[in-house]
Amino acid sequence: MFQVRIHGRGGQGVVSGAELLAIAAFREGRHAQAFPSFGSERMGAPVMAFCRIDDREIRLREPVMEPDVLIIQDPTLLHQVDLFKGLAATGLILINSTKSVVDLGLVDLLGGTRRYRLCRVPATEIAQRHVGRPVPNTALLGCLVAASGAIRLESIIAAIREKFAGNLAEGNVAAAGEAYTMARESREAVHA
Amino acid sequence: MLKQIEGSRAVAEAIALSRPEVICAYPITPQTHIVEALGERVKSGALTGCEFINVESEFAALSVAIGASAAGARAYTATSSQGLLFMAEAVYNAAGLGLPIVMTIGNRAIGAPTNIWNDHSDSMSMRDAGWIQLYAESNQEALDLHIQAFRLAEELSCPVMVCMDGFILTHACDRVDVPTQAEVDAFLPPFEPRQALDPAEPVTIGAMVGPEAFTEVRYLAHHKQLRALSLIPELCAAFNAQFGRVSGGLIRTYRTEDAETIVVALGSVNGTVQEVVDQMRATGVKIGSVSICSFRPFPLSALRESLGHAKRVVVLEKCLAVGLGGIVSDGVRKSLSGIQLKGYTVIAGLGGRAITRASLTQLFEDAEADELEQVTFLDLNADVVAHELEREQLARRTGPTAEAILRRLGTVGSRIG
Numbered sequence: 335m336f337q338v339r340i341h342g343r344g345g346q347g348v349v350s351g352a353e354l355l356a357i358a359a360f361r362e363g364r365h366a367q368a369f370p371s372f373g374s375e376r377m378g379a380p381v382m383a384f385c386r387i388d389d390r391e392i393r394l395r396e397p398v399m400e401p402d403v404l405i406i407q408d409p410t411l412l413h414q415v416d417l418f419k420g421l422a423a424t425g426l427i428l429i430n431s432t433k434s435v436v437d438l439g440l441v442d443l444l445g446g447t448r449r450y451r452l453c454r455v456p457a458t459e460i461a462q463r464h465v466g467r468p469v470p471n472t473a474l475l476g477c478l479v480a481a482s483g484a485i486r487l488e489s490i491i492a493a494i495r496e497k498f499a500g501n502l503a504e505g506n507v508a509a510a511g512e513a514y515t516m517a518r519e520s521r522e523a524v525h526a
Numbered sequence: 527m528l529k530q531i532e533g534s535r536a537v538a539e540a541i542a543l544s545r546p547e548v549i550c551a552y553p554i555t556p557q558t559h560i561v562e563a564l565g566e567r568v569k570s571g572a573l574t575g576c577e578f579i580n581v582e583s584e585f586a587a588l589s590v591a592i593g594a595s596a597a598g599a600r601a602y603t604a605t606s607s608q609g610l611l612f613m614a615e616a617v618y619n620a621a622g623l624g625l626p627i628v629m630t631i632g633n634r635a636i637g638a639p640t641n642i643w644n645d646h647s648d649s650m651s652m653r654d655a656g657w658i659q660l661y662a663e664s665n666q667e668a669l670d671l672h673i674q675a676f677r678l679a680e681e682l683s684c685p686v687m688v689c690m691d692g693f694i695l696t697h698a699c700d701r702v703d704v705p706t707q708a709e710v711d712a713f714l715p716p717f718e719p720r721q722a723l724d725p726a727e728p729v730t731i732g733a734m735v736g737p738e739a740f741t742e743v744r745y746l747a748h749h750k751q752l753r754a755l756s757l758i759p760e761l762c763a764a765f766n767a768q769f770g771r772v773s774g775g776l777i778r779t780y781r782t783e784d785a786e787t788i789v790v791a792l793g794s795v796n797g798t799v800q801e802v803v804d805q806m807r808a809t810g811v812k813i814g815s816v817s818i819c820s821f822r823p824f825p826l827s828a829l830r831e832s833l834g835h836a837k838r839v840v841v842l843e844k845c846l847a848v849g850l851g852g853i854v855s856d857g858v859r860k861s862l863s864g865i866q867l868k869g870y871t872v873i874a875g876l877g878g879r880a881i882t883r884a885s886l887t888q889l890f891e892d893a894e895a896d897e898l899e900q901v902t903f904l905d906l907n908a909d910v911v912a913h914e915l916e917r918e919q920l921a922r923r924t925g926p927t928a929e930a931i932l933r934r935l936g937t938v939g940s941r942i943g
Contacts, residue, residue, distance in 0.1 A: 349697075352699070353532070353699045356530055356699045356700075357530045357699070360528075360530035360701055361530075365701060366530060366699075366700075366701065367698060367699070367700050368698065368699040369693070369694065369697055369698035369699065370693070370697055371693075372642075372693070392700075392797075393664075393796075393797030393798070393800050393801055394797060394798055394801050394883070395694055395794050395795065395797050395798045395881075396798055396880055396881065396882045396883055397880050397882075399882060399884070
C-alpha cells in the first residue's frame with residue numbers, strides 16, 4: 335500500500351489535493367481512499383488529509399500513521415505540528431518552499447541519521463502564477479509525480495479536469511505541469 | 527458505474543436514484559454535503575418530481591418530512607448530533623405514526639463539550655424511538671443501504687435511519703459502484719402508502735390513544751421490528767441477486783468459524799478490525815469479527831449463532847452509557863443468555879479519537895490473555911485523568927473540567943491519530 339499524508343492550513347486545498355490523488359489512482363484502475371482530518375473548519379487552521387493507494391480493496395480506516403510520502407503545503411507548520419511522525423525510513427518529503435534545508439530548520443527537525451528524500455518546490459508562487467490564488471495543492475501533486483513515480487502526470491491532469499472546470503482546471507493543470515518539470519530537475523537527497 | 531467520489535455524494539446519488547418526492551434540509555456537520563448535493567440536483571433539474579424544502583431547524587426538517595410522508599410522498603432528510611436531539615420529539619412521532627421516512631445520520635458526538643467528530647452517541651440516543659437503525663461499514667454499503675432502506679421502510683410502514691460514520695465515511699473519497707436508474711427502479715417500486723391524508727377521503731392520523739389501546743399500538747410497533755428481522759436478510763439477498771454484491775443484512779461475520787475470540791462492532795471501524803484479524807490470524811491466533819448492520823431490530827438469534835461457540839467476545843463500542851459502560855454489549859450479552867463465555871466492553875473512538883491497528887492489536891492480545899477489565903476505554907490518557915482527579919481533591923473551585931484538560935494537554939490540533 336502506498337500512503338500519503340498532506341499537511342497544510344484550511345483554505346490551501348489540502349483536502350482537494352488528497353481527493354485529486356485518489357481520483358488519479360482510480361483512473362489508473364487502482365483502489366484509493368482519500369479523507370481529511372479537520373480541526374474546527376476555518377481558514378488558516380492546521381488541516382491534514384490522507385490518501386492510500388493499493389491494488390486491492392482498502393478496508394483500513396485509521397489515519398495514515400506511516401506515510402511513504404509527506405506533502406507539506408505550508409512550511410510554517412514545521413515548528414507547530416509533529417509533521418514527520420511515522421515517516422517511512424525511505425520516505426519522501428515534498429515541501430512548498432525554496433529555502434535551503436538549513437534555513438528551513440530541517441536538520442534539527444529530522445534528527446538522527448535516517449535518510450529521507452526531499453523535494454522543494456515554490457508551489458504557492460506557481461499556483462499564484464497559473465491559478466491566481468495561493469493554493470499549492472496541484473503543484474505539489476506534479477512534484478509528487480516527478481519525485482515518486484507512483485502515479486502518472488496524465489492521471490493527475492485528468493483528475494484535475496474531472497474535479498474542476500474551465501480556467502480553474504487549466505490553471506491547475508499548468509501548475510502541476512510546471513512543478514513536475516521543476517521537480518524532475520531538482521531531485522536531491524539529504525542526510526538529516 | 528464505478529466512481530471515485532466522496533461518501534456524502536455517493537449517498538446523494540443513492541437518494542436521487544430512489545426517486546424521493548420531498549427532501550427536507552437543515553445543515554449540520556458532518557451530514558451537510560449530502561443535502562447540499564441533493565439541493566444542487568433539484569435546482570439544476572437533474573432530479574425531477576422532488577421538492578427540496580429548506581427549513582428553519584432540525585425539528586422542522588423532520589416535522590415537514592412527517593407531513594410529506596403522511597400525505598403519501600416518499601420523504602427523506604439527514605442530520606447529525608445535536609440536530610438529531612433537537613428533532614427528538616418528531617423522531618418518536620414518525621415511528622409512532624408508522625411513516626416510512628428514510629433519514630441519514632452522519633454519526634457525530636454529542637456535546638458538551640462541543641465536538642464535531644465521529645462517534646455513535648447521536649443515533650444510539652434514539653435507539654428505542656421505534657426506527658430501524660442500519661449501520662454502514664463502507665461508503666458502498668452506505669449507498670446500497672439507502673436504496674434498501676426505502677423498500678424496507680415502505681414494506682413495513684416504519685421509518686429507517688441509515689447511520690454512517692461522520693468524516694470517516696461522509697468525507698472519505700472512495701470507489702463506489704453507482705447503479706443505474708433502471709436497476710434501482712427494478713428493485714424499488716413506487717411508494718404505495720398504507721395511509722395517506724387526502725381531502726377527498728378524509729382520515730385522522732395521530733389521534734389520542736388511551737390506556738385501552740396504547741399497549742396494543744406499541745406491541746404492533748415491536749412486532750413490526752420483529753418482522754424486519756426476516757425482511758432485512760431477504761432484502762439483502764434480493765439486493766445481492768440484482769446488484770451482485772452483499773450489502774446490509776442483520777450481521778456479517780469475518781473468519782469466525784473456529785474463532786476463540788470474536789470482536790463485535792458497528793460501522794466503519796469493522797474494516798480496520800478485519801485488517802487486525804488478518805494480521806493476528808497470520809500468527810496463529812484464532813480470532814474473528816462480527817459487524818452488526820441492523821442495530822434495531824437487534825439480531826439476538828443471529829448473534830447467538832455466530833458468537834456462541836467462542837471463548838470470549840470483545841464488544842467495541844463508539845458510544846458510552848455513562849454509569850454503565852456499553853450499550854451494544856447489553857444486547858450482545860442478552861443474545862448469549864445461558865452460554866458461559868467471557869465478555870468485554872471496550873469504549874473506543876469517542877469524539878473522533880482514531881482507532882488504530884496498533885491499539886487494536888494490543889487490545890485483542892490483552893483480551894486473548896483475559897487481561898482486560900470488564901469495561902476498557904481504548905487509549906485512555908491515564909495521566910491526564912489522574913491529574914484532574916487529584917486537582918479536584920485539592921480544591922473546591924476547580925473550574926470546568928474540559929478546559930482544565932485542554933490546558934494540561936497544550937496544543938492538541940496537531941495530533942496524528
